[in-house]
Amino acid sequence: MRPDYAHQPLLAPTEDILTAFKTEKGDWNSLRHRFMDLMAQRRVETCLEPGLFAGSCLLCSEALPHQCHRQLVCDYLNGKWGGALTVRHL
Structure with missing residues (x-):
């Protein structure tokens, strides 16, 4: 059984990566x-x-998918897993 919510830091950018993009x-x-x-x-x-x-x-x-790490996570994993994931932005 999967939990309702699973925090997964492996799929998040580091603070310095986000700061360089957003603040700087x-x-x-x-x-x-x-x-x-x-x-x-x-x-x-x-x-x-x-x-x-x-x-x-x-x-x-991020509100919009064109500059969102969710898409990058899927792109990366699909490259490793042969396209196993599909993305639908809500």
């Missing part, structure tokens, strides 16, 4: 590359399984 007005491509590298260093694909995401919702503070 960094560019999205820089955040994207840094976060993708961080997920690779963390090897999140070996710590989680695709089934954990079935019927799940990833939360983020």
Whole structure:
């Protein structure tokens, strides 16, 4: 049985990555590359399984999907898991 809510810090950017983007007005491509590298260093694909995401919702503070780490998480994991995840922005 899955919990109703599972906090998963492995899928979150570090504070310095977010600060560089939000406070220091960094560019999205820089955040994207840094976060993708961080997920690779963390090897999140070996710590989680695709089934954990079935019927799940990833939360983020960004209102729009075009600059949101949720999409980057799915892109990264789909690259490792052969497209096992689908994304639908609400």
